[in-house]
Amino acid sequence: MPIVKNEDGTASRWDAIDLHKPLVVFKLGGSVLTDKKRIYTPRVSAMHRAAEEVKVIMRRYSVVLIHGAGSYGHIPVKKYRLASGYRNGAQLKGLSATKSKLLELESVLDDVFLAHRIPIVPIFASDFIVTRNGRIDTAELVPLKGWLDLGCVPSTGGDIVPDVQNGFAILSGDQIAAYIAVRLKARRLIFGTDVDGVFDSNPKVDRRAKLLPNLSVSEASRLIGKATSRTAPDVTGGMAGKIRESVIAASKGVPVWFINLAKHGRLVKAASGGKVRGSQIVPS
Numbered sequence: 001m002p003i004v005k006n007e008d009g010t011a012s013r014w015d016a017i018d019l020h021k022p023l024v025v026f027k028l029g030g031s032v033l034t035d036k037k038r039i040y041t042p043r044v045s046a047m048h049r050a051a052e053e054v055k056v057i058m059r060r061y062s063v064v065l066i067h068g069a070g071s072y073g074h075i076p077v078k079k080y081r082l083a084s085g086y087r088n089g090a091q092l093k094g095l096s097a098t099k100s101k102l103l104e105l106e107s108v109l110d111d112v113f114l115a116h117r118i119p120i121v122p123i124f125a126s127d128f129i130v131t132r133n134g135r136i137d138t139a140e141l142v143p144l145k146g147w148l149d150l151g152c153v154p155s156t157g158g159d160i161v162p163d164v165q166n167g168f169a170i171l172s173g174d175q176i177a178a179y180i181a182v183r184l185k186a187r188r189l190i191f192g193t194d195v196d197g198v199f200d201s202n203p204k205v206d207r208r209a210k211l212l213p214n215l216s217v218s219e220a221s222r223l224i225g226k227a228t229s230r231t232a233p234d235v236t237g238g239m240a241g242k243i244r245e246s247v248i249a250a251s252k253g254v255p256v257w258f259i260n261l262a263k264h265g266r267l268v269k270a271a272s273g274g275k276v277r278g279s280q281i282v283p284s
Contacts, residue, residue, distance in 0.1 A: 021062040022187040023148070024271050026054070027177035027242075030068025030158070031194040032261040033109065039075045040101060046262065047112040050192070053267040054153070055116050061187065061271060062148050065120070066177040069158035072105040073098065077170055082160065085134075086167025095160055095168065099126075102159060110155065119152045125159035125171055134169045136179050145184070178245035182252045189254050190270050191242050192261030197279030198243065201226065211277075217251050217284045246281050256281040 028050055035041040054063060077083055080094025106122050113120040129139045147154045156176060163169035174191070181189040195203050196211055198220070203209040215223075224240050224247070246256040259266040259278035269276035 021060065023064065023184055024057065024061045025064045025177050025181040025184075025186045025189045026066065026267070026271075027173055027189070027191045028065065028067045028261060029191065029193045030070025030073070030173070032192060033067055034070030034072060034105070036071050036074065039071050040104070041071050042105065042108045044108065044112060047109055048116070049264060050261060050267065051113045051116040051118060053265070054113070055118055056268050057271045058118070058153070062151075063153045064144070064148070064177075064180055064184070064186075065153055065155040066173045066180070067105075067109060067155070067157040068173045069102060069105065072101045073158050073170075076101060077160075082168070083170055084166070085163060085169055099160060102157070106155070106157065113153070113155075119150075120155050121147045121152045123147075123154050123156045125156050125176055126161040129159075129161050129171065129176070131161055131163045131169045131171055133165045134163065134171070136171070136175060137164060139179065139183070141180070141183055144180070148184075172241055172245075174242045174245040178249040178254075181249050181254045186254055188257060188271060188273070189246065189249050190257045190259060190267065191246065192259055192267060193239070193242070194260065194262055196260045196263075196277055197258040198223065198239070198281075202239075212279055213277075215279060215281045217247055217281065220247050220250070220281045250281040250283045253283045255283055 030036060032046050033043055035043060057063060076098040080091060080098060082091060082095060082098065110120050110122055123144060128143065130137050144154045158173040159171050160168050161171045177189060198212050198215065199209040200212060201209040220243055224243050250256050257270040257278055257280050259270045259276060261267065266276050266278065270278060
């Protein structure tokens with residue numbers, strides 16, 4: 001296992017790196033990392049908790065980190081009416097303002113992970129992804145793979161990206177996570193949300209909602225119409241969007257987990273394949 005050296009030849013403060021670890025892709029929900037009801041409000045304590053777990057996971061796995069935009073994205077996208085793509089030049093000021101706030105969120109997250117000595121590398125989705133009618137059309141993943149080979153943790157999130165049909169599009173972190181997991185043949189794709197997993201109804205409004213621990217691709221597909229978000233604005237589809245993208249990943253052979261990111265230790269257990277409260281979508 002190679003050791004990173006400083007310029008004077010001494011061992012780096014960063015951990016030893018392994019260029020051949022299996023890959024795990026995490027999608028950390030914006031509903032956990034930010035307060036989605038209050039504009040531009042990070043939950044720094046939640047970021048620290050996630051970083052602590054990622055630090056443990058990195059001992060055995062390479063990690064790609066995808067995060068939701070939370071209150072830094074969904075609220076301004078609605079405010080500036082960006083969800084339907086380019087309509088007129090008046091939108092561009094709002095687009096620029098929203099992109100600036102997404103940069104701010106990434107900076108807060110990066111500072112937290114750096115405090116835990118995690119070599120996080122921010123890569124904005126709009127710099128390597130182009131969509132067509134809102135779906136990923138092309139993505140240049142060579143730089144991302146290069147950072148992984150060095151032992152870094154590439155980080156990206158929901159973003160406004162160029163769209164060949166509509167000028168620009170709102171691209172969810174969920175879609176990015178599933179796409180990367182499939183393209184890079186990840187060992188697992190894990191969605192960290194603010195609930196324990198996938199339920200038969202919305203647990204935030206239905207006390208009788210039952211957790212569904214094991215789902216086939218076909219069973220998960222049938223749930224998409226039921227999965228709605230009724231507690232905060234979400235321009236990317238809420239839980240329905242997560243399930244939709246997870247079905248795509250699972251149908252292509254990537255096991256998918258849904259766990260509660262707010263519960264300590266569950267991220268580590270899901271990454272290692274241990275027993276954890278949550279929901280799993282089993283590949284076809």
